Amino acid sequence: MDKIKIKDLELYCRHGVFPEENVLGQKFLFSAILSVDTRAPGKADDLEKSVNYGELCHFIREFMEEHTYKLLEAVLEHLAEAILQKWEKIEEITLEVKKPWAPIGLPLETVSVEITRGWHTAYIALGSNMGEKETYLRNAVKELDESAGCRVEKVSDFIATAPYGVTEQDEFLNGALKLRTLLTPEELLELLHEIEAKAERVRTLRWGPRTLDLDILFYDNLVLDTEELHIPHIDMQNRDFVLKPMAQIAPYMRHPVLNKTIKQLEGELHG
Template sequence: MDKIKIRGLEIWAKHGVFPEENVLGQKFVISADLYTNTRSAGKSDDLTQSIHYGEVCQFMKTFMEEHTYQLIETVAEKLAEELLLVFEHLQGIRLEIAKPWAPVGLPLDTVSVEISRFWHRAYLALGSNLGDKEAYLRQGIQGLQDRKDCRVTAVSSFLRTAPYGGVAQDDFLNACLELDTLLTPEELLDVMHEIEQEAGRERLIHWGPRTLDLDIIFYDDIVYDTPELHIPHIDMQNRDFVLNPLAELCPAYRHPLLKKTVEELKNALTEPEEAHAK
């Protein structure tokens, strides 16, 4: 990915663990790599197609001056998030914040914190088979859209499907959505659980009825496995109620383990039924 580099921006601000640092202030030095696609701007010579690095520098200066934090780790985290939220073409950032006068009582050049943060693309599955199913799905979508660190960029059709897992219950209403997010997979999972709880979700029976069910299907192209979370979703290739709406959004998206596209997985699931019908 292309990047615009900012090096050695000096700012006087009030951040630090010691009270005098928050009163008197000190010098901070910021360096940043702004990850973006510069091709459109390069071909058109149009600044609106790129990131105005002068505005970015002024934004960082104002942010540093108007806020006070004890840790430069917090300064870096908050500043990176705000930059990613404010600047349209910014897809990611590597940010280093240095304290040349760090009060450690020993001779040193500088102490710094460096982080990298990016927008991530995730695909989620939604389901409901209790009460007003469509209202619950829309509540789940809105719950994500209401967060500043999540952007719902596309939603599939709502599809009525038979229940999965052998538990006798009403039919489901299912959908998938495309999401850009600053959250990590674990943070996104926590947010999804909060949204489910707000919709009255109760986890009483495995594969049982629920007001709202949210699952992460893909998150970028990562393979992630913990006791609480599996990415890609561990059983998505066997679920037509996931593959059908997902194919509306990203038919060419390739499963990082199975090496097949969503469209190929969908076709593989329906082909045996079609062959048996013949």
């Protein structure tokens, strides 16, 4: 990915742990590395197709003057999210803030913190087999799209499927969606659980009936196996109610462990 770099933008802000820092303020130096595709603006010589770094610098100044944080870590987390939300062309940003006048009582040049944040692509499975099934699914899509740091880009059809595991229950309505998100996998899982709880999801019986079921299928090409989270989702290659809606929105998404596309996995399941 191409880069646009801003180095040591000097601003006077009121951030710090000590009360006098929040009142009197001090100098900070901000640097940014923007991961963007500069091919189109470069070929067309058109600023509208790129990221106006002048506007970005003024945005940083205004944001830092309007907010006060104790920690440099908090400064960067909130600033990175604000920038990524405002400029869709920025896929990833590395931000550094330097504090030349850090009040530690010892001589030093600067104290600094640097972070890298960016957009990730996740695929989420949706299911319901209680009550107003379609309403539960559509509300979940809406809540995800309206959540901070999330954008729903594609949604499959909702498909009626037979129950899996515990078969003596009502049929399910299943679907899948593509999500662009700034959240980590763990943060995303927490958000999904919050949305399930709003739908009065009760976890009593594995594979049992539920008002709403939301599962992370993929998160970029990440392979993760913890007590709380398994990515890619375990056994998805054997579940028609996952593969069929996924094939609508991402037929050529490649499973990072099995090294097969969704279309291939669906064909093997029915082969």
